[in-house]
Amino acid sequence: xDVMYVLIGFSLVVALGFLAAFFWAVRSGQFDDVFTPAIxxxxxxxxxKKKEHRES
Amino acid sequence: MEQALxxxxxxxxxxxxxxxxxxxxxxxxxxxxxCRTVYELLHDKDLGEYYRLGARPGLKPGAFSxxxxxxxxxxxxxxxxxxxxxxxxxxxxxxxxPQMHCSSCVWLLENLHAFTDGLAETRVDFxxxxxxxxxxxxxxxxxxxxxxxxSLGYAPEIxxxxxxxxxPDRSMRALYGRVALxxxxxxxxxxxxxxxxxxxxxxxxxxxxxxxxxxxxLLSLPVVLYSSAEFFRSAIRGWRYxxxxxxxPIALGITILFIRSTYDILALGQAGYMDSLCGLVFFLLxxxxxxxxxxxALSFDNDYQTYFPIAVHVRDGGxxxxxxxxxxxxxxxxxIRNGELIPADSVLIRGxxxxxxxxxxxxxxxxxxxxxxxxYAGGRQAGQRLELDVxxxxxxxxxxxxxxxxxxxxxxxDLTSLANRVSRWFTPGIxxxxxxxxxxxxxxxxxxxxxxxxxxxxxxxxxxxxxATPFTLGTLHRWLGRNGLFLKDPGVIERLADVDHILFDxxxxxxxxxxxxPEYVGEPxxxxxxxxxxxxxxxxxxxxASPLSRLSGDxxxxxxxxxxxxxxxxxxxxxxxxTIRLGSAAWTGHADEGGRGDLLPSEMRVYVAIDGRPxxxxxxxxxxxxxxxEIISSLGExxxxxxxxxxxxxxxxxxxxxxxxxxxxxxxxxxxxKRDYIEKLTARGAKTLMVGDGLNDAGxxxxxxxxxxxxxDDAAFSPASxxxxxxxxxxxxPSALRLARRSVGVIKVCFGVSLLYNAIxxxxxxQGLLSPVLAAIxxxxxxxxxxxxxxxxxxxxARREGLA
Numbered sequence: 001x002d003v004m005y006v007l008i009g010f011s012l013v014v015a016l017g018f019l020a021a022f023f024w025a026v027r028s029g030q031f032d033d034v035f036t037p038a039i040x041x042x043x044x045x046x047x048x049k050k051k052e053h054r055e056s
Numbered sequence: 057m058e059q060a061l062x063x064x065x066x067x068x069x070x071x072x073x074x075x076x077x078x079x080x081x082x083x084x085x086x087x088x089x090x091c092r093t094v095y096e097l098l099h100d101k102d103l104g105e106y107y108r109l110g111a112r113p114g115l116k117p118g119a120f121s122x123x124x125x126x127x128x129x130x131x132x133x134x135x136x137x138x139x140x141x142x143x144x145x146x147x148x149x150x151x152x153x154p155q156m157h158c159s160s161c162v163w164l165l166e167n168l169h170a171f172t173d174g175l176a177e178t179r180v181d182f183x184x185x186x187x188x189x190x191x192x193x194x195x196x197x198x199x200x201x202x203x204x205x206x207s208l209g210y211a212p213e214i215x216x217x218x219x220x221x222x223x224p225d226r227s228m229r230a231l232y233g234r235v236a237l238x239x240x241x242x243x244x245x246x247x248x249x250x251x252x253x254x255x256x257x258x259x260x261x262x263x264x265x266x267x268x269x270x271x272x273x274l275l276s277l278p279v280v281l282y283s284s285a286e287f288f289r290s291a292i293r294g295w296r297y298x299x300x301x302x303x304x305p306i307a308l309g310i311t312i313l314f315i316r317s318t319y320d321i322l323a324l325g326q327a328g329y330m331d332s333l334c335g336l337v338f339f340l341l342x343x344x345x346x347x348x349x350x351x352x353a354l355s356f357d358n359d360y361q362t363y364f365p366i367a368v369h370v371r372d373g374g375x376x377x378x379x380x381x382x383x384x385x386x387x388x389x390x391x392i393r394n395g396e397l398i399p400a401d402s403v404l405i406r407g408x409x410x411x412x413x414x415x416x417x418x419x420x421x422x423x424x425x426x427x428x429x430x431x432y433a434g435g436r437q438a439g440q441r442l443e444l445d446v447x448x449x450x451x452x453x454x455x456x457x458x459x460x461x462x463x464x465x466x467x468x469x470d471l472t473s474l475a476n477r478v479s480r481w482f483t484p485g486i487x488x489x490x491x492x493x494x495x496x497x498x499x500x501x502x503x504x505x506x507x508x509x510x511x512x513x514x515x516x517x518x519x520x521x522x523x524a525t526p527f528t529l530g531t532l533h534r535w536l537g538r539n540g541l542f543l544k545d546p547g548v549i550e551r552l553a554d555v556d557h558i559l560f561d562x563x564x565x566x567x568x569x570x571x572x573x574p575e576y577v578g579e580p581x582x583x584x585x586x587x588x589x590x591x592x593x594x595x596x597x598x599x600x601a602s603p604l605s606r607l608s609g610d611x612x613x614x615x616x617x618x619x620x621x622x623x624x625x626x627x628x629x630x631x632x633x634x635t636i637r638l639g640s641a642a643w644t645g646h647a648d649e650g651g652r653g654d655l656l657p658s659e660m661r662v663y664v665a666i667d668g669r670p671x672x673x674x675x676x677x678x679x680x681x682x683x684x685x686e687i688i689s690s691l692g693e694x695x696x697x698x699x700x701x702x703x704x705x706x707x708x709x710x711x712x713x714x715x716x717x718x719x720x721x722x723x724x725x726x727x728x729x730k731r732d733y734i735e736k737l738t739a740r741g742a743k744t745l746m747v748g749d750g751l752n753d754a755g756x757x758x759x760x761x762x763x764x765x766x767x768x769d770d771a772a773f774s775p776a777s778x779x780x781x782x783x784x785x786x787x788x789x790p791s792a793l794r795l796a797r798r799s800v801g802v803i804k805v806c807f808g809v810s811l812l813y814n815a816i817x818x819x820x821x822x823q824g825l826l827s828p829v830l831a832a833i834x835x836x837x838x839x840x841x842x843x844x845x846x847x848x849x850x851x852x853x854a855r856r857e858g859l860a
Contacts, residue, residue: 004264008271012244019240026232036182039159040166043109 068107069095069114088594094208101170106160113160115209126206128367128378129199129214137380138198138214146176149198151187151212153205154353156180164208171204172196184352187212215362216381231348235341238283241275242334248272252327253829262325269321272330280314284337286344302479302522305486306340309517316510327828329514332835336519339839343526347546349534351780356544358776363751364399364450368392381450390444398435400446401453403428407442411435434751473550474803475525479518486516493822508824515817515826520810520838528803528846532795535854540785541792548778552762552796554743558691559734559756561748562701565766566711568681568783574603574662578672585666588614588631592638595619596627604638604662604674626663637665646670683787685714690790692716696742700730702752731755747789751775791857795850802849806842813838 025031068084069091086092091114098106106113128134141148156165162180165187169175174195179188191201205212248268251257257265284307291307294300310333317328355362367378371389381399384390389405392398398411409425413435425431431444433453448454494509529546536543543549560566581589591614593604619629626639637644644665663673691697698720699711705723715721722733734744734756746753746760749767754775757763765777766786774780781789817834820826 001261005267008267012271015240015244019236022236023233026229026236029229031229031232033181033183036162036180039162039182040180042159043163043166 067091067114071114097171097208098164103164103167103170106164109158109160109163113158113164115155126199126202128365128380129202130197131367131378131380134367134378134380135198142193145192145194146190147193147198148188148190151189151202151205151214152185153187153210153212154185155210156182156185156187161210165210168201168204172200175201213362214366216364216366228348231341231345234283234286235338235345238279238334238338238341241279241283242331242338245272245275245331245334248275249327249331249828249832253832257327266325269325269328272328273318273321276314276317276330276333279334279337280310283341284310287340299476300480300483302475302518302525305479305483305516305518306522308483308487309513309519310337312510312513313517316514329828329831332514332828332831335832335836335839336517339519339836339843340522343523343530343843346530347526347533349530349537350545351537351542354542354780355774356777356780358773363397363773365397368399384446384450386446386449388446390446392437392442392444394437394439394441396437398431398433398437398444400433400450401448402431402433402444402446404431405443405445407440409437409442410439412438473525473547474800474807475522478521478807482518482521486513489516489818489822497824504824508822511821511824511826512818515821515831515834516814517835518810518814519835520813520842521807523839523842524803524806524810524846527843528799528806528850531847531850532799532854535795535850535859536792539788539859540782541779541788542781543779544777548762549796549799551743551778552745552793553800554797555695555745555762555793557696557698557737557742558745558747559698559700559760560688561730561746561750561753561756562699562703562707562711564749565747566681566684566699566714567707568679574674574676576672576674578664581664581671584632588634588636588666589638589664591616591631592619592627592629592636595629596621596638601627601638601662603676635667637668638662641673644670646673680710680714681783681786687787687789688714689716691793692719695745695793698722700725700733700748700753700756702726702730727752727755731759734759745793747781749774788857788859791859795853795857795859798853799850802846802853805849806846809845810838810842813841 067086067088069086084095086095094114098104129138136142139147139149153165156162162182165180166178168178168189174192175189176192177188177190180186181188187205189201191198202212202214248271251260251265251268287303287307287310290301290303294304313329313333313336317330317333320326320328321330364381367380368384369376369391370379370384371377371391372379376391379388384400390400390402404425404427406427409431411423411425411431413423413432423435430447433450490509490512493512494505497505497508526546529549532549533543533546536549543552590605593601595616614631617630618635619627621627622639622643626637626643628635628637630636639662641661641663644663645668646663646665661673661675664671688697692715696719697715699715699722701707701721701723702725703723708721708723711721712719722729725733730748730753734746737744738759738761744760744762746756746763747766748757748763749765753763753765757765757775757777762779763777764779764781765774766781766783767774768783813834817826817831820830
């Protein structure tokens with residue numbers, strides 16, 4: 001049953017990975033504006049797709 | 057005389073009704089040449105999609121003269137301070153564009169690269185109304201970019217404040233992080249506490265139980281050290297200023313919880329209260345998050361810096377150079393062109409000055425100034441170029457000192473909050489109770505003494521108490537915002553609740569100038585003459601001209617020639633061989649303001665002359681804002697009312713019956729008089745609410761307990777205030793005040809509920825019987841009850857008041 005120590009530790013590490021992903025998302029500005037992207041995705045990119053949208 | 061004002065059709069660009077039609081080849085109709093230019097430009101670039109995305113997206117491009125308006129953007133020192141980032145091949149800038157209002161705007165602004173080369177990336181942040189642009193300085197310049205935006209009707213707001221390098225607020229990111237971490241740890245600690253919840257610690261392997269407990273300590277550490285840092289910081293600050301805010305008992309509770317639990321786990325091998333600790337911090341932070349809803353598109357802290365030009369023209373060694381305003385010093389020689397704002401108190405040296413002080417006083421009549429006389433900051437020159445000698449730096453100017461007047465020190469704010477008043481006796485109360493419990497137990501059993509005393513502090517930690525205010529006020533804040541009443545922060549509601557004296561500004565608040573169609577008085581006009589007048593008026597940007605331009609009967613195909621505009625006097629033009637003049641009495645050859653005798657209160661006139669023969673005039677009367685009678689009579693039942701106006705007494709007769717008996721109507725009030733009057737009322741103990749709109753109210757708005765600015769248009773400039781209300785939402789003011797008062801009642805009920813839960817917990821705690829499981833149940837339950845109670849109660853009340 002000693003595998004419990006490892007398994008619980010491992011599950012925590014996985015969970016921490018998701019937490020880190022969330023922190024990264026916040027820090028890269030994905031939560032700064034949660035409104036405009038919802039409008040932007042409805043636009044048709046006729047001749048405007050020469051630039052790729054990219055989060056700064 | 058009848059008003060033949062039938063809107064013939066609507067402009068294809070801005071959607072306004074059009075008078076004399078301007079068409080393009082495809083048959084689209086426009087209200088003015090500016091709109092046509094933008095429309096054609098968009099179609100030329102294949103961006104007609106703009107008109108299909110949103111309803112009425114178009115903006116009338118403002119009048120700006122490309123030769124001078126934005127020249128300061130070529131100035132290297134200004135560029136250095138405006139750009140976020142700059143290298144030889146790329147530069148980045150954030151521009152605030154308050155006019156953007158729909159998805160079409162977003163689309164057009166993000167497709168700007170169709171117009172010019174050298175734009176690498178344009179991105180809109182709609183809630184903040186900002187556009188961030190990355191461009192190549194070798195292919196285009198900031199000035200070209202800004203001029204392009206201005207020509208499309210999206211003139212960016214470039215203010216002095218931006219020069220100070222104000223970075224966008226990132227504190228929201230930190231708060232998200234703190235909440236996420238607390239939530240993560242809360243969930244995991246709860247999972248690891250399951251053996252204790254289910255009473256399995258006796259039957260399962262004690263090594264696992266201990267391992268789980270150690271993990272909970274590890275998981276709680278970041279919650280205490282990172283997530284709750286804000287509470288500790290605020291508690292320490294409060295302690296230093298001898299103000300016991302709600303954060304003091306919270307910080308105390310968190311500390312005791314952590315120390316006690318660590319001791320329990322490490323020394324005694326017991327469960328501890330780590331789950332309660334993490335849950336507490338998580339809920340409290342959720343409350344903060346809820347309270348932090350902001351109206352990022354609105355600016356509540358405007359001061360003169362937002363309104364003034366960023367750079368001015370000064371003489372430097374015989375040459376005219378641009379210099380940013382904050383480097384302007386007394387003694388500088390200043391050049392002011394037609395339509396420019398005077399940025400500092402100065403003495404007129406050369407030029408014919410006709411200064412429009414409506415920005416500061418609300419009086420629309422321009423003032424004539426002679427050489428050698430004083431000109432005050434905030435006036436706008438109408439007419440030829442002036443030379444001025446600066447007497448005082450902008451920040452020292454007479455009127456600016458009024459706007460800069462700070463209402464109250466920020467700490468006084470904290471004391472008015474109900475939660476902080478409660479915590480003034482709550483904190484000593486629980487510390488006293490904990491000490492008493494410890495001392496009492498010391499006589500019975502010294503071991504239990506520590507247990508019981510810390511248990512009291514743990515269970516009394518005012519989590520639910522601290523949640524009542526943010527959720528009650530936060531909910532109401534959202535409701536009001538959705539209905540056009542934007543408050544700076546939820547705390548304003550508490551101050552709004554105990555207002556007892558309401559003061560209104562007149563012009564722009566009670567009355568709406570120029571809202572009515574112009575009415576003609578004088579010798580009858582033929583149909584062709586009306587059309588000619590409309591055509592002439594459509595070429596002017598003067599606010600009184602645009603209602604006239606909709607005057608025409610049919611869209612005749614007359615041509616206008618020889619148009620000229622003399623600022624402060626009037627306009628002239630030739631239509632079908634007849635010379636038409638519109639403007640002041642002197643300009644049109646009427647006897648000097650001859651008919652003053654029959655002048656209605658607050659009437660403005662545009663005189664007409666055709667072929668040099670004075671014919672008559674159009675008059676504009678200001679009207680009382682719709683629904684205002686009802687607002688005032690319903691507010692009068694509960695509040696003392698008053699009115700402060702910069703105008704003359706001429707409207708007293710019209711306004712007195714609306715306000716009723718015994719209401720003080722003060723006329724001829726300078727901006728300083730308004731402020732002083734409110735300060736005098738405050739000194740007498742009145743709690744004032746000032747409702748105003750102009751910068752002449754700025755002083756009054758800032759010293760009143762609550763200052764609310766009325767605005768016709770969210771994008772327009774409004775002076776610093778605690779709240780901004782859309783003009784069409786003004787009728788909801790009585791409802792808002794009623795809800796504010798009731799929300800304080802809701803908070804009190806929530807306090808009662810949470811104190812009840814505390815009492816139950818304390819009953820067990822003083823006996824030394826508080827188990828971790830009981831704490832783990834009681835604390836979240838009390839929090840959830842309070843949150844549900846406050847949000848549901850406020851939403852029900854808001855709906856009953858007819859808010860949507």
